[in-house]
Amino acid sequence: MTSPAVDIDSAPATPVRPVAASARGYWRRVGRRLSRDPVTIVCAAILALIFLSAIFAGHLAPADPYKTSMLDRLKPFGFRGHLLGTDELGRDVLSRLLYGGRLSLLLGVSPVVAALAVGGFLGTVAGFFGGAINTMIMRTVDVFYAFPSVLLAIAISGSLGAGITNAILSLTIVFIPPIARVSESVTAGVRNLDYVGAARASGAGLFSVLRVHVLRNVLGPVFVYATSLISVSIILASGLSFLGLGVEPPHAEWGLMLNTLRPAIYIDPTVAAVPGAAILLTSISFNLLTDGLRHAMDVRA
Amino acid sequence: MTEPLLRIEALRIAVRNSERSVEILRGVSLDLARGEVLCLLGESGSGKSVTLRSVLRLLPDKGTTISGRIAFEAEDLFELPMSALTALRGRRIAMIFQEPATALDPVYTVGRQIVETIRRHEGVSNAEATGRARELLERVQIPLAERRLLAYPHELSGGMRQRAMIALALACRPALLLADEPTTALDTTVQIQILLLLRRLQRELGLSIIFVTHDIGVASEIADRVAIMYAGRIVESGPVRDVLRRPGHPYTEALLASTLRRGERGHRRPAIPGAPPDPAELPGGCAFAPRCGRAEAACSEGMPPLVLSAPDHCILCRRPVNLGA
Amino acid sequence: MSGDTPLLTVRGLRKHFLVRGQSGWGGKQRLHAVDGVDLFVRRGETLGVVGESGCGKSTLARLLVRLIEPDVGDVIFDGAAVAARGGISVRALRRAVQMVFQDSLASLNPRLTVEATIAYAPIVHGAPVAEANRRARAMLAQVGLVPEQFADRYPHELSGGQRQRVNIARALALEPRLLILDEAVSALDKSVEAQVLNLLLDLKDELDLTYLFISHDLNVVQYLSDRVLVMYLGRVVEVGPVEAIYERPAHPYTRALLAAMPTMDPDARADEPPLQGDPPNPIDPPSGCRFRTRCAFAEAACAAVDPPLAAVDGAGGEVLEPDHANAGAHYASCLMSVAGSGHSRAPARIGVAA
Numbered sequence: 001m002t003s004p005a006v007d008i009d010s011a012p013a014t015p016v017r018p019v020a021a022s023a024r025g026y027w028r029r030v031g032r033r034l035s036r037d038p039v040t041i042v043c044a045a046i047l048a049l050i051f052l053s054a055i056f057a058g059h060l061a062p063a064d065p066y067k068t069s070m071l072d073r074l075k076p077f078g079f080r081g082h083l084l085g086t087d088e089l090g091r092d093v094l095s096r097l098l099y100g101g102r103l104s105l106l107l108g109v110s111p112v113v114a115a116l117a118v119g120g121f122l123g124t125v126a127g128f129f130g131g132a133i134n135t136m137i138m139r140t141v142d143v144f145y146a147f148p149s150v151l152l153a154i155a156i157s158g159s160l161g162a163g164i165t166n167a168i169l170s171l172t173i174v175f176i177p178p179i180a181r182v183s184e185s186v187t188a189g190v191r192n193l194d195y196v197g198a199a200r201a202s203g204a205g206l207f208s209v210l211r212v213h214v215l216r217n218v219l220g221p222v223f224v225y226a227t228s229l230i231s232v233s234i235i236l237a238s239g240l241s242f243l244g245l246g247v248e249p250p251h252a253e254w255g256l257m258l259n260t261l262r263p264a265i266y267i268d269p270t271v272a273a274v275p276g277a278a279i280l281l282t283s284i285s286f287n288l289l290t291d292g293l294r295h296a297m298d299v300r301a
Numbered sequence: 302m303t304e305p306l307l308r309i310e311a312l313r314i315a316v317r318n319s320e321r322s323v324e325i326l327r328g329v330s331l332d333l334a335r336g337e338v339l340c341l342l343g344e345s346g347s348g349k350s351v352t353l354r355s356v357l358r359l360l361p362d363k364g365t366t367i368s369g370r371i372a373f374e375a376e377d378l379f380e381l382p383m384s385a386l387t388a389l390r391g392r393r394i395a396m397i398f399q400e401p402a403t404a405l406d407p408v409y410t411v412g413r414q415i416v417e418t419i420r421r422h423e424g425v426s427n428a429e430a431t432g433r434a435r436e437l438l439e440r441v442q443i444p445l446a447e448r449r450l451l452a453y454p455h456e457l458s459g460g461m462r463q464r465a466m467i468a469l470a471l472a473c474r475p476a477l478l479l480a481d482e483p484t485t486a487l488d489t490t491v492q493i494q495i496l497l498l499l500r501r502l503q504r505e506l507g508l509s510i511i512f513v514t515h516d517i518g519v520a521s522e523i524a525d526r527v528a529i530m531y532a533g534r535i536v537e538s539g540p541v542r543d544v545l546r547r548p549g550h551p552y553t554e555a556l557l558a559s560t561l562r563r564g565e566r567g568h569r570r571p572a573i574p575g576a577p578p579d580p581a582e583l584p585g586g587c588a589f590a591p592r593c594g595r596a597e598a599a600c601s602e603g604m605p606p607l608v609l610s611a612p613d614h615c616i617l618c619r620r621p622v623n624l625g626a
Numbered sequence: 627m628s629g630d631t632p633l634l635t636v637r638g639l640r641k642h643f644l645v646r647g648q649s650g651w652g653g654k655q656r657l658h659a660v661d662g663v664d665l666f667v668r669r670g671e672t673l674g675v676v677g678e679s680g681c682g683k684s685t686l687a688r689l690l691v692r693l694i695e696p697d698v699g700d701v702i703f704d705g706a707a708v709a710a711r712g713g714i715s716v717r718a719l720r721r722a723v724q725m726v727f728q729d730s731l732a733s734l735n736p737r738l739t740v741e742a743t744i745a746y747a748p749i750v751h752g753a754p755v756a757e758a759n760r761r762a763r764a765m766l767a768q769v770g771l772v773p774e775q776f777a778d779r780y781p782h783e784l785s786g787g788q789r790q791r792v793n794i795a796r797a798l799a800l801e802p803r804l805l806i807l808d809e810a811v812s813a814l815d816k817s818v819e820a821q822v823l824n825l826l827l828d829l830k831d832e833l834d835l836t837y838l839f840i841s842h843d844l845n846v847v848q849y850l851s852d853r854v855l856v857m858y859l860g861r862v863v864e865v866g867p868v869e870a871i872y873e874r875p876a877h878p879y880t881r882a883l884l885a886a887m888p889t890m891d892p893d894a895r896a897d898e899p900p901l902q903g904d905p906p907n908p909i910d911p912p913s914g915c916r917f918r919t920r921c922a923f924a925e926a927a928c929a930a931v932d933p934p935l936a937a938v939d940g941a942g943g944e945v946l947e948p949d950h951a952n953a954g955a956h957y958a959s960c961l962m963s964v965a966g967s968g969h970s971r972a973p974a975r976i977g978v979a980a
């Protein structure tokens with residue numbers, strides 16, 4: 001046998017990537033990838049604008065959103081300082097759009113946040129413990145999941161009555177099943193991985209394993225999925241308002257605006273299309289943003 | 302000298318993703334004679350699988366830069382239009398993979414897949430193709446071949462699936478078989494069966510085989526010639542006996558020394574320090590120099606020269622070992 | 627090195643899984659993963675466990691660290707029965723017995739730094755965080771990774787060999803006495819495998835460890851082990867000192883396994899495979915001797931009788947309890963080795979005129 005050219009592993013072992021060049025931390029890596037994705041950046045900027053304009057509606061709106069004028073109804077763009085025209089009661093569309101953004105965004109985001117808390121908890125528990133607990137939770141969730149989301153939202157809203165809180169409540173209930181399902185499957189997948197086994201084999205109790213090892217790895221994918229539901233929530237909320245459930249007049253909300261401006265399509269379609277465009281833009285931006293987020297979080301080194 | 306069946310010249314492949322461009326192959330050249338078995342031996346990141354896939358142009362189009370030439374039966378494969386390439390794949394050149402479970406379509410029976418391949422390339426009748434499929438299964442030593450034609454891939458055991466994949470690959474009597482680590486995922490007793498089967502088929506059908514593996518033992522069982530790859534280059538190639546008994550490149554020698562053989566126990570093994578390099582961060586000059594006990598300053602500067610220790614045994618090194626006939 | 631009581635004794639260990647039938651419908655079937663395993667490991671030795679897929683060695687590993695509960699069987703650690711009254715609790719067992727997993731990205735939590743991963747177990751067992759981190763850094767140094775460079779790294783930033791060192795450091799953080807290594811080097815490149823094997827040898831001496839090394843790679847097992855145990859379809863078919871197993875294998879399966887290994891010599895290539903077919907499914911194993919369906923020496927008696935572990939190598943085919951008292955003995959579970967078993971090749975019963 002030839003004598004080896006090299007001796008024992010005496011060379012110092014260095015990490016695969018040198019310290020300076022690598023982004024330490026998972027979130028920092030995600031941030032870096034996001035910053036290189038032009039689509040995501042643009043969508044984030046658009047959404048930031050929308051959110052800021054909703055928050056500062058009071059300063060930005062040129063007119064009182066509730067002030068009606070029987071003379072200046074359904075005027076086109078640019079009419080006497082009304083940049084986006086007036087609606088069927090003579091109110092400034094731009095101002096109503098800005099104020100309406102508050103309610104629309106609220107109805108879009110808060111049900112998802114609430115559903116994430118409840119559904120995420122239920123799904124993680126079901127996925128982690130398996131067995132009878134899993135069956136109990138998931139089959140109950142499946143009952144709700146069987147209904148088409150729009151019908152479910154309408155049914156719950158209808159029985160609760162109109163109003164913003166009821167709308168938020170019914171949308172939350174609609175979103176709990178899909179989020180619970182996703183968290184359950186992700187948790188069940190993580191639970192079988194070797195590092196969870198190693199944690200259990202070192203004598204850790206179930207809750208320690210859950211908290212330290214499972215949750216962090218589950219929250220990521222579930223969070224991304226939940227954010228993709230925001231655009232759905234906005235559209236559903238608009239739909240509820242359109243149907244007369246949810247937000248009631250004279251409040252400004254994009255879906256409600258669509259409803260009340262519907263007859264005006266025959267007179268001046270552009271004015272009627274404005275709230276629809278706002279819903280569309282917000283929805284698409286959220287969608288593309290979450291796509292970019294998922295892509296950034298997905299790739300391993 | 303007869304024309305080699307396959308000739309790869311100065312193959313360079315770079316892959317670009319959103320962040321950077323990485324050179325995976327950095328000038329690979331090899332010849333494969335008719336009826337020869339060549340083993341591409343290397344560790345992870347050496348580029349051996351990429352070399353194999355480039356023969357059939359199975360690399361993603363987007364973001365891949367390829368330069369060099371691959372000639373099969375004197376025809377330049379990179380110049381071929383897509384239609385000619387598709388006709389070539391499966392018919393003249395076939396490939397088998399590491400995971401038969403993913404290479405075989407799970408929703409079709411084994412027989413159907415073989416028959417479809419035969420009919421697509423040769424346009425014979427269903428009956429004739431089925432007869433040939435059965436013969437193929439018998440040839441790869443699958444018992445009860447007639448019944449197995451009707452089996453789905455998941456109904457077969459691992460070794461059987463691997464044999465079925467080989468049968469599928471040989472369906473149209475190719476001249477060249479590309480094997481990408483087909484035995485890596487198999488148990489030892491099944492691995493030797495598949496290796497012997499491939500050897501037998503190779504003899505019977507006059508097949509030429511390029512066999513990619515990381516296992517020196519596998520190479521010693523099946524190869525006529527072996528080419529050692531490291532960091533996107535072939536660092537040594539020659540007849541298998543020569544390379545294994547008198548390795549010329551320090552990497553080959555160290556690899557052989559650190560590989561366990563029967564009858565060795567207890568004492569520390571000579572190990573190569575460090576790890577196989579990341580293709581994205583390769584040093585200049587010889588990629589093995591940082592881990593090489595014989596490296597000198599010049600090794601990291603330029604491309605190492607090609608040294609011949611025998612007419613058919615070449616070594617890419619500035620300070621090879623074991624020189625001399 | 628060979629104390630009186632072995633460090634680990636296992637008797638009659640069994641674990642069956644209920645799985646859905648192959649065809650999708652139909653009732654559950656029984657997968658005989660581990661089906662009556664006896665073994666022991668002496669202090670300071672390395673017991674190698676070899677076998678192919680379906681033999682149950684990975685299930686055995688998980689049973690020993692109690693990641694899975696056995697159906698039947700006794701596990702005795704250092705004289706105390708595990709999870710039994712008067713014995714040792716599972717939690718206490720986990721301090722003393724640790725497992726090193728096969729390297730994969732899934733063996734380390736991708737969200738925890740290397741230091742946090744190693745420090746986790748001591749923290750769980752009550753060590754203060756600062757102390758646990760200090761230990762973690764000490765372990766990193768011991769496995770050959772410079773703490774300053776590696777403590778704050780994440781698993782995806784490490785190479786396979788480095789990850790495996792972290793796996794080893796994690797297992798050693800609780801100062802265990804027995805380390806179970808489940809295919810610990812199988813996923814590594816050969817050049818890196820040698821490094822990790824060297825490390826394992828060093829650590830064994832430095833920390834006075836005992837190893838149970840599971841692998842399908844016979845060369846590695848021979849290299850590391852003092853005694854070797856061969857498993858087939860959930861049972862032990864042969865066990866004995868490493869030289870005996872590798873030079874005088876008694877069981878036909880062991881012989882086939884050894885013959886199937888590549889010789890590394892291109893001039894000494896095999897002509898015939900030593901074994902036909904695939905390792906069978908642990909669902910519905912054959913009656914009697916489980917290897918008989920692939921055995922060249924199978925006879926009628928093999929289907930009727932389940933061969934016990936009998937001593938070979940000159941002990942005349944006496945059926946013995948594989949006991950630590952006979953630690954140096956070589957046993958095989960084959961009727962050809964059992965005196966008077968009815969197999970044509972069996973030795974004559976002791977006491978009968980030869």
